[in-house]
Amino acid sequence: MxxxxxxxxxxxxxxxxxxxxxxxxxxxxxxxxxxxxxxxxxxxxxxxxxxxxxxxxxxxxxxxxxxxxxxxxxxxxxxxxxxxxxxxxxxxxxxxxxxxxxxGTGEPHHHGDGAVHHHAAQFLICTRCGRTIELENDDVAAALSTAAKTAGFMPHRSTVEVEGLCAACTSG
The missing domain is CATH 1.10.10.10 (Winged helix-like DNA-binding domain superfamily/Winged helix DNA-binding domain)
Incomplete structure (x- = not known):
């Protein structure tokens, strides 16, 4: 305790x-x-x-x-x-x-189309300092969902990870 x-x-x-x-x-x-x-x-x-x-x-x-x-x-x-x-x-x-x-509720996101979409984790990872920023970009999630549907694929979870330099490391 x-x-x-x-x-x-x-x-x-x-x-x-x-x-x-x-x-x-x-x-x-x-x-x-x-x-x-x-x-x-x-x-x-x-x-x-x-x-x-x-x-x-x-x-x-x-x-x-x-x-x-x-x-x-x-x-x-x-x-x-x-x-x-x-x-x-x-x-x-x-x-x-x-x-x-x-x-937030911690529940799946509801979009205007009435469908329930589970959060697609999106991260920007700084390769210099290790800082990681989580994004919640509905456009990225929608693009992944559309691409998966087109391929006949039913995703359970998705994670997008982008490596680069954060603002602090870029300016420093």
Whole structure:
């Protein structure tokens, strides 16, 4: 069980991250699943990371609060978080980023055509500093959907990863 700081927030997490963790808990409750303390801790570590974070880095950080944590512990938590759409895996980096939006529902996106489209993760990855920006561009998602439909393919999930330099690295 995670300790609380003087303001009642989970120790080690900012108020912003704590708010996102509370939001994630509500999303899980609405879906009939449970964001256990361990899953919450792993999600908090992902959300607090400035760049995508790998499973073994998560394990190292998790061991500060859970001495007996082992790789299967982290992988099970990540699998749950992926299934719930609370994290994305950046395949190129074999690392994870959080996807809990304060105002969002965490549910599939609904577009004007009445159809339900699951979020197509889109990432811009800086090859110099590692900064990763998640995009939510409906035009990219629609183009992928159209191309898949034309090919007679039914995608379950899609991820677009674009490598280059972020604005800070380009100007520096």
């Amino acid at each position: 995670q300790t609380k700081d003087d303001e009642g927030q989970p120790a080690g997490f900012s108020p912003a991250t704590s708010g996102l963790l509370d939001r994630a808990g509500v999303i899980c409750d609405q879906r009939g699943s449970r964001l256990t303390e361990l899953r919450r801790q792993v999600l908090g570590l992902v959300l607090d990371s400035e760049t995508p974070i790998g499973a073994y880095d998560l394990l190292d950080r998790l061991r500060a609060a859970h001495k007996g944590a082992a790789p299967p512990t982290v992988y099970r938590a990540l699998d749950f978080l992926l299934d719930q759409g609370l994290v994305h895996k950046v395949e190129r980096l074999s690392a994870f980023v959080g996807c809990v939006h304060p105002a």
